[in-house]
Amino acid sequence: MAGTLPDWLDWWASTDYDVARTVLQRGFGALYALAFWGALRQFRPLLGEHGLQPVPAFVARTRWRDGPSLFRWHYSDRLLVAAAWCGVLLGASIVVGLPQAGPWWVPALVFLALWWLYLSLVNVGQTFYAFGWETLLCEAGLLVAFLGSGAVPVPLVMIFAVRWLLFRLELGAGLIKWRGDTAWRDLTALSYHQETQPLPGPFSWHAHHLPRWWHRFEVAGTHVSQLIVPWLLFLPQPFPSVAGVVFVLTQGWLVVTGNFAWLNWATIVLALGVVDDGTWAWLGGLLGLSDGAAPAPSAAVAAAPVPLAFVLVVGVLALLLLVLSVRPALNLASRHQRMNASFEPFRLVNAYGAFGSVTRQRDEITVEGTLADRPGPDDWVEYGFRAKPGRLDRRPPQVAPYHLRLDWLMWFLPLGHPGRWFTVFLRRLLEADAPTLRLLRHDPFDGRRPTAVRAVLHRYRYTTPEERRRTGDWWVRESLHLAVEPVRLDGGRLRGTP
Structure with missing residues (x-):
C-alpha cells in the first residue's frame, strides 16, 4: 500500500x-x-x-x-x-x-x-x-x-x-x-x-x-x-x-x-x-x-x-x-x-551515565600460579591479562572499540564488587581450561595445570617522566596483601594450600 x-x-x-x-x-x-x-x-x-x-x-x-x-x-x-x-x-x-x-x-x-x-x-x-x-x-x-x-x-x-x-x-x-x-x-x-x-x-x-x-x-x-x-x-x-x-x-x-x-x-x-x-x-x-x-x-x-x-x-x-x-x-x-x-x-x-565517581588510587588484583607442591615466595608467577595493567614495562594497549569483558570485570574487584565468577575463574585456571586461558594474553605454564593459584592486591601508579626515562617502565606498584589465599584442587574442590 x-x-x-x-x-x-x-x-x-x-x-x-x-x-x-x-x-x-x-x-x-x-x-x-x-x-x-x-x-x-x-x-x-x-x-x-x-x-x-x-x-x-x-x-x-x-x-x-x-x-x-x-x-x-x-x-x-x-x-x-x-x-x-x-x-x-x-x-x-x-x-x-x-x-x-x-x-x-x-x-x-x-x-x-x-x-x-x-x-x-x-x-x-x-x-x-x-x-x-x-x-x-x-x-x-x-x-x-x-x-x-x-x-x-x-x-x-x-x-x-x-x-x-x-x-x-x-x-x-x-x-x-x-x-x-x-x-x-x-x-x-x-x-x-x-x-x-x-x-x-x-x-x-x-x-x-x-x-x-x-x-x-x-x-x-x-x-x-x-x-x-x-x-x-x-x-x-x-x-x-x-x-x-x-x-x-x-x-x-x-x-x-x-x-x-x-x-x-x-x-x-x-x-x-x-x-x-x-x-x-x-x-x-x-x-x-x-x-x-x-x-x-x-x-x-x-x-x-x-x-x-x-x-x-x-x-x-x-x-x-x-x-x-x-x-x-x-x-x-x-x-x-x-x-x-x-x-x-x-x-x-x-x-545513561558514566563515571559518577572517580577513584583516587589504582588497586589491581593480579592472579598468580605455581607448579611447586610447597611453594615458596619465589615460586609464584603471574598470569598476563590482555589489557589490564600487569607487567610494569608494558605500555597500555589500544583495544577499543573491541570490548575485553574479563579485563573490565577485574577492575571492579578491588572496588568492592566481588562475584562468584572469580572463584570459578580460579578453578578454571587450576584445571588449565583452554577456552578460559584463551581469554588471557599469557599463560605462564603453557597449558599445564598449576598446583595452586592465588590473588594479590597491588597498588599501581604511573611512573613519573623521570622514572620512565630511567627505567623504561610505565607503572610502579607495591604489594598490599593477599586478596585470595592460595587454593588448589583437591578431589575436584577448591581447598586452601597447607
Missing part, C-alpha cells in the same frame, strides 16, 4: 539527512558486527555451558519478563555461535549497503534481527554484559532500523528520536558527574582519571602528565559539553549540527585517552547523525572536498510515493517511544538519578 503524503504531512519526510542516515546505518552496522564478533570469542568461556556464569543456570532461576531472550527457550554453545555469526554477517551487510538498496522494510528487518539477537545476549549476559554501551547498542539499533532505505526520504521523527537518545546520553553523563563526586565539581577529577580508569590506553600516561591547569580546563569543558551543549539538540538547525560537531570532538579525545569499548564510537556515530546535509556540504567546502553547496535532494526519492505502511509503522513506534520516555526523563530530573538503567525489559528507552 503506497501513496504520496498529504500536504499536512509534508514535515514527516526530510531530504536534509541523507548523509546522516548513511552514517547511522553503516556505523551501527559496523558496531553490531564488532559486538557479535566479540561474543564469538568471549561468550562461551564467560557465559556458556562451561562458563564462569553459565546461562542455563541463570535462565533456570529467572523469568522471561526479567529479560526476554532467544536463549530462554533453549541455550547451547552451538546455538550461541550460530546467533553470533548471524549478527556478524547481518552487520557486515549493512556496512556494505546491501539492505539499504531495497525497500524500506529490508533494512528494518535486518536491524530488528540484530536488535533481537543482541538483546538476547544482553538479557542473559549477567555481570559480563552489565555495561551502558550494551543497552545503548540495543536502543540505537531499534531507532536506526526505521530510518528507511535509499528508496524513501528520511522520516524526520526518527531524527528527533536520535537527538533525544543523544541528549539523554550526554546530559545523563554530565548530571551523574555533577551530582556524584566533588572531584567533578572542584575540577580535579581528571587529575586522577587517566591513571585510575578501567583500561588505560597507549596515550593515557601522556594525558595524565599534562599540566594541572589543562586537567581543570578538561573538566570545565566536560561540563559545558555535557550539561549545556545537549540543549542545542532541541533547537532548529544549525544548532543541532553544532552540538554534533562538539560531541565528535570531545568523544574523539576520549577515544585517544582511554579504552571504553564502543561507547565513544557509538556516541560519535549518533553525533554525526544529527548533522544535516547542508552542514556536511559546508564542512566539505571548508576542507576543500566539495564546493560547499548543499547537495540537491534526489529527484527520484523526492518524487517517489512514500509507502503508507512505512508512515504508520514509524508513527506507532514514535508514540511508543514517547510514552516510554517519561521515566527516563524523570530520572534525569531526579536527585537520585540512576546511571545506565533500563525501565522495561526490551531496553527501548534507557538512562
